[in-house]
Amino acid sequence: MNDESLEQHLRKLPQPELPAGWRTEIIAHALREARESTAPTRQVWPPFLMFLRQIVARNPVTASALSTLWLLIFLFRVSTPVDPSEKELLAHFDPNRPIYLVSLREEIQLAEFLQDQPDQRHDPQIP
Amino acid sequence: MALQDWLEGLYRDHAPALFRFLIRLTGSEADTKDILQEIFTRLAKSPHVLDDVATPRSYLFRMAHRLVIDRHRRDQTRQRYDTLAWQEREPVSHPEPLADDALWIQNALGSSLDALPSEQKVVVVLKVWENMTFAKIAEVLDIPADTAASRYRYALDKLRESLRHLYKDLP
Numbered sequence A: 001m002n003d004e005s006l007e008q009h010l011r012k013l014p015q016p017e018l019p020a021g022w023r024t025e026i027i028a029h030a031l032r033e034a035r036e037s038t039a040p041t042r043q044v045w046p047p048f049l050m051f052l053r054q055i056v057a058r059n060p061v062t063a064s065a066l067s068t069l070w071l072l073i074f075l076f077r078v079s080t081p082v083d084p085s086e087k088e089l090l091a092h093f094d095p096n097r098p099i100y101l102v103s104l105r106e107e108i109q110l111a112e113f114l115q116d117q118p119d120q121r122h123d124p125q126i127p
Numbered sequence B: 001m002a003l004q005d006w007l008e009g010l011y012r013d014h015a016p017a018l019f020r021f022l023i024r025l026t027g028s029e030a031d032t033k034d035i036l037q038e039i040f041t042r043l044a045k046s047p048h049v050l051d052d053v054a055t056p057r058s059y060l061f062r063m064a065h066r067l068v069i070d071r072h073r074r075d076q077t078r079q080r081y082d083t084l085a086w087q088e089r090e091p092v093s094h095p096e097p098l099a100d101d102a103l104w105i106q107n108a109l110g111s112s113l114d115a116l117p118s119e120q121k122v123v124v125v126l127k128v129w130e131n132m133t134f135a136k137i138a139e140v141l142d143i144p145a146d147t148a149a150s151r152y153r154y155a156l157d158k159l160r161e162s163l164r165h166l167y168k169d170l171p
Helices: A003-012 A022-038 A047-058 A060-079 A086-091 A104-116 B002-026 B029-045 B056-074 B101-115 B118-129 B134-141 B145-169
Strands: none
Touching: A003 B101, A003 B118, A003 B145, A022 B002, A022 B029, A047 A060, B002 B029, B002 B056, B002 B118, B029 B056, B056 B134, B101 B118, B101 B145, B118 B134, B118 B145, B134 B145
16 A cells, blocks of 8 residues: 555545534633733732742742841841941041141152152151 | 634634644544633634734644643643554554445554554644645644654554555455
């Protein structure tokens, strides 16, 4: 039996017929599902909070890891000394004494200048 | 109403072919109905999915095939969508000789076709009853055209082998 006759025999096999009653049922179901899927739904929780809630509520490992992280952050925050205020810092300085606010570069320039002119060492001139 | 008309048109044009395809693959009318329903539900939910499709028939066959595979994966214990190799299957029970030789061959051929591995059976169904080219079949099944052709060749060889004892006996 060659391919052609085999294909002919296959084509002659009785073909199952689509049951007539299915059409209404299938299309009605599809339309109902489509209507339900496009119906507006009120969101109780914003999506991000839902995501968080899902992580925290459904995974105890993640929940405990997050709690530990928050606890560490809190302890670090508590144990870190607060920076002194500007007023507290200024209280340590004599208001009558001038403060020269110079940069490191300017200090180096000043040192080089003083090295070049040793006679003016006692009366520095800021360049 | 427009959506309903569109669905009715699609059903009229493609549902019979999809039914033949699915019933051959699943072997179950209930599964066929579920999958057909799933296809039309998806189409109703996303009616624009066929807008850019050149041949809706191929697209629908591809969708049907994937749904059959999904269903098979979900429910492997039922083993309706048989993926066992031909050698691992139980021997096909050959029908008793009937008065009409053609009918006898048809019965044997139907049983042998049902017993083919699903990846070969699907190619035979698309080639013989849907008159698809191997290129189209490859597109539907997401396989190379050469693979589709070789699966068809293997399937025909197996079918011929299963009928060998019949046409030896025939006058």
